[in-house]
Amino acid sequence: MRIIIVDDDKLVCDSLKIILGAQPGIEVVGLGSSGDDAVRLFREIAPDVALLDIQMPGRDGLSAAREILAEDPAARVVFLTTFSDDEYIVAALKLGARGYLIKTDVRAIPPALTQVMEGKRVLEGKPADSVDFSVGVEEAESHERTGAFVALTDREFEVVRLIAEGLDNKEIAATAYMGEGTVRNHISSILAKLGLRNRTQIAIAYLKA
Template structure:
């Protein structure tokens, strides 16, 4: 996939370009630094995915996305931001953004982009919870089929991994030990034929979200 990156912090955009470009299935189409550049570069480069910040000097990411989607209604736009603001989330999802990620764990970005290319909408855990609570067109999980082979406790662990919790946080949430969490994760990986935590999260959002 060809990815256009737009962020007003040039260090961030260069770092993202470096990290993503080592993926065998990702090419960096270009980089921009504000919403106006996002609009012009999208028209020029026609990327498969636009990965864009929201708060930027000049035209912001949400305004740029609205302009792009007006001309390219099938554009795959994924927001990558530090702000899980309710208004931003609702506006982004209602306009048709394919993803809303929080700048935390860069290792989740490439799998998220692959899910978007596969036709999925990808939301970071905190964003997903807010979107459901706000009624922003997102339904609660429908995981009975996809997770049918897991125990009830293993399903709980999958949901918490998808929410971005680490082992210690999951242990405290479920009142179990860290070792038990590790055992559950090992069992989940084996049963779902997955390799790591990131794949657990991607599997959940791809197969269990309405």
């Protein structure tokens, strides 16, 4: 498979090029450091997979993926993330990205890319085909509070629904008429009650319900 890697950290790019390029069946055909680079490389090279960092100075990976997927809905875009990127990941997946991989878990990247080439969606290196992140607002609002979600308050469940819609904390605060600090507190409570690690897992649990 032919892949491009776009990350504003040159060390990450160079390291991944060496590690992935040494894998049988993987060829790194382009490197970039910005969202603009990602769009340009995708147009020029038409890689099998685009590995994009989410947060980059200037144009970020989310914006680049939006343009790439608008031009080619079948594009295989996979995000490289850190756990601090949780606020962006659900929105990225709703765009049509094929998944996300943790930058520091290098060993999980090659097999995950193979799964992507097989048409699967990968989250932290694990397949997640049963999750439909394209669910619309009306469908999300129709979800009933069942299973573990019954332990949540009305406001907490509202935050869960908005997370599943791909809203970040600022957007949730504006939509639900609460402060961003309150949103963060609700998310912390939700994670504790549901035994989850991050907001992406909250969205997955909600969309699987």
